[in-house]
Amino acid sequence: MIKLSTKGRYGTRLMINLANHYVAGEDAIILKNISDEEDISIRYLEQIIIPLKIAKLVKSIRGAGGGYTLARQPAKIKLCDILEVLEGSCCLVECVEDPDFCRRTASCAAHEIWKEASRILKNYFEKLTLQDLLSLHERKRVETRGHAAPRSAGHASCGQAHRRPRASRGR
Structure with a gap:
């Protein structure tokens, strides 16, 4: 299975959260608030x-009133950039x-498959802006309202709910 790292997933959630605050007209948000809203450790966010x-x-x-904000409008930041x-x-x-990197590249049929799949994935990520993700986030919030309540209004989905419990280490 091809997977994004936690860094990529949480970083995307961080950016959606910042976009949410940006469009709400807030100047900046401290990482502690994002940590609380996204249920991501502050050390990892740092x-x-x-x-x-x-x-x-x-x-x-x-x-005073400092923190972090987007450097430009959400519509100007692509998912691919993040x-x-x-x-x-x-x-x-x-x-x-x-x-x-590989001496077999020229004769490898699988190389062509990976090349085309990489192109499709990159094109998809280049088409999506942070504004698109924010719109999707808002739509998901409206759809789930009344079902499983999000942790907070700023919660940007994905990650914690699907974590498997860690095995006990006998401590």
Whole structure:
């Protein structure tokens, strides 16, 4: 199974949360509030926010009322931008990005499959903006209202509900 890392999933949730606050007209939000809203540890958010800030997807605001906000409008940030910062390339296998990685690339039928699948995935992620994800988030919130209540109004879905319990370590 091909899977995004926790960093990519949580980073996307972080960005949806920031977009939610951005369109609500809030100047900035502290990571503690995002941690509470998303049920993601603040330490993990501190690790994720750094590359997003370096990539100029997020900016920090100092002082009273400070925190983090999007560096530009949600419609101007693509999902691909977020995932490339946190996950690296959208390529499914290394030989698609670097044909010299494998000496069999030229004769490998599977290479063509991975190449096309990587292209489709990248195109899909490039089409989706943070505004699209925010609209989807809002639609999901409305659909689930009255069912399983979200943790808070800012909760951006996916992750915690599907975690498997950890095995006991005998402590």
